[in-house]
Amino acid sequence: MVPTTTVSGITDQELARRENLRRVRELGVEPFPYRFEFTHRAAELRLLGEGKDSASLKSMGEFAIAGRVVAYRSSGKTAFLNLQDDHERIQVYLRRDDEVNDSGTTSGQGEANWPVIKILDLGDFIGVRGRLMRTKTGELTLQAVGVQGFEFLGKSLRPLPFPKVEEVKDEAGKVVERKTFQSSLFSDIEARYRQRYADLAVNPEVANIFRLRTTIVQEVRQYLVEHSFLEVETPTLQAVYGGASARPFVTHHNALDIPLYLRISNELYLKRLIAGGFDRVFEFVKDFRNEGIDRTHNPEFTQVEFYQAYADYNDMMVHFQAIWQRAAKAVLKLKARRSALARGLSMEGLQTEFAAIEAGQVPLVYQGRELSTFFGDWEKLPVKTALKRKGVDIDALSDQELQALIQTNHWELDGTYSRGRAMMLAFEKLVEPELWEPAFVMDHPAESTPLCKVHRNDPTLVERFEPAIAGMEVGNSYSELNDPIVQRRLLEAQVERGRGGEEETHPLDEDFLRAMEYGMPPMGGVGIGIDRMTMILTDQSSIRDVLLFPLQKPE
C-alpha cells in the first residue's frame, strides 16, 4: 500500500524512469513525438507469417509496427522485445551493429539508436520498421532494419503491474519449475477497477471481455435493425422520471432553476414514440438507479429497450430468445477463433466448429455449469404454475391460508399484505433459488406493475415476463397497457401510495398520459439488461468485470 517513496514523493522506480527520460532527450531523441506510420498490426503480421520460413519471410519486404514494450530481453549488443499493439503481441529484434543484408549492403540499423534502445523501460511505446524472420526456436520476429528501423514513440514514467513468474521449488529449495501464473495477473481487485487502463494494458484477456461486450451490443443492434426497428435517442435528464420503480439521482438545471432526474428508464419515452407513429423503436440507454452495489447491480447500467406496435408479450418472447441465442453464438465463435491456434485447430476444423456453434451444439457454460437448454426453446414458466409444482396452489388458498404459509416459513413480506405480493414472495423463496436453465417467468400478479395489460384469461394477473438465466433476472417485458383511463387510474394509485410513504414509486407523468389519450396501438415492449447479458455470455461472476469503469468510492 505504502510505496517506496523518496523525498520528492515518487518511488525509486519512477525516479529511474524520469532519469531515463532525461537521457533520451540528452541523446537528441524526442520522447513524445507526433506520429508513426505503421503498415500492419501484430495480429496481421502473425497471420502473414504463418507457416513461412525465414528466407521467404525476408523476401516479403519491409513492415512497420508500433506498440508498447511489454517484455525486454537484452543480451549485450542485441535485444528481443515483445511489442503489444491492440492487445496482441509480436516479438521484435534489435541489433547494435550493422548486418549485411540480402543484397550485400549493410543495413546500418542499430548504432545510432542503440543508446536509446538500451534504456527502454517496460511500458514505453516504440515503432519498428524491418523484415520478418524466424528465430532459432521458430518464433516469428520483426527485425529492425536501418536507422529508420527504430523510433521512440512515448515514454512510460510509471511501472505497469506486469504479472510475475511463479517458482516451484523442491525440498532442497532448488528451483525445479517456473511458470507465469494466471492468478497473479495484476490482481489487486480494487486497483484493477480504479486503474482499468493498467488492467487492460497488462491483462489482454480482460480487454477481450470488453471486445466481446461490444460484439454482443453489435449483434443485438443488428438483430433489431434487421427486424425493422428504428434506433432512437430519448432524454437522460428528465423533469418527471418513471417507467420503473427505483429511486432516482437528482440534479439541478441552473438556467431553468428546476430539479431534474437522471432517467431510471426510457420506457415512457419510447411509448410516446409509438404513439407518434414509429411502429418499431429501440434504444440502448444508460439507466441510473440510486441503489446499492453488489455482484449484479451497478448504479448506472445499460439496457436496450424495444417496442413493437401490434404485438404482445408472446411476440416479444420470440425476439428475446432469438437475440440472446444470436449474441451467444457470436461470442462462442469469437472465443473459438481466439483459441484455435492454441488448440492446434486448422482452418477446416474451425469451420466445422462454427457450424456446430451455429447449430446450437456447442453448449454455453456459466461458472462451470452448462446451460443445456439455452439453444433450444426456453421454458415458459407462469408464476402460478411454478408454485403449483411446489405444492402451493394460489387460487385454492384463502388469504388466511396464504398469510399462515408466510408466517410458518418466517418469510418477510415488505409492505402491506396482498395476494399478489404473497404470491411473488412464495415464488422468490420456493422457485427462484432453483432457476438455472433459461426460463420465461411470466404472468405476474396485477399489482407488480402499472404499465402492463391485464392477463386476457386471469384478471388477477398481468401479461408480463421476466426471463431468468443462471438464476439472474435478465430482462422484463409486457403486453403494454394502452388504455389511458386504466393507465391514469393505476398511475394515480401509485402516486397516492407514494404520498403514503412507500418508496420507489413514480410521480404522475401527465404528458405520458396525454400521449396515450391521443391513442396508442397495442404493443409489446422489452428491456434487456446488457450488463448481465455480458456477464452470462462471457462467463463473468461480477457485473464490475463487464463494466470498464464500475462505480467506486472516490480514492
Place this chain on the structure above:
RNA sequence: GAUUCGGUAGCUCAGUCGGUAGAGCAGCGGCCUUUUAAGCCGUGGGUCGAGGGUUCAAAUCCCUCCCGAGUCACCA
C-alpha cells in the same frame, strides 16, 4: 446492515513459538550479437493499513478504527 477472509517492497506473495523484515519478478551498476522463464556477478528499496494496549522485545498477542473482497440481507 450482519458475517467471514484479507491489507507486509513497484507487482505477486512468504514470514514458524513474540527475538535484527524475506523471495521471485521489476529497479539500479556491470558482462553477454537468436532471446522468449533469457543467463551470470553485484546492489538499492519497507510508517508490515492507522491508532492504542500487553511485553525487556510486536508484522506476529489484545482492543478500536480505516480500506477491500466474498457470503447473506436490502434492492431489481
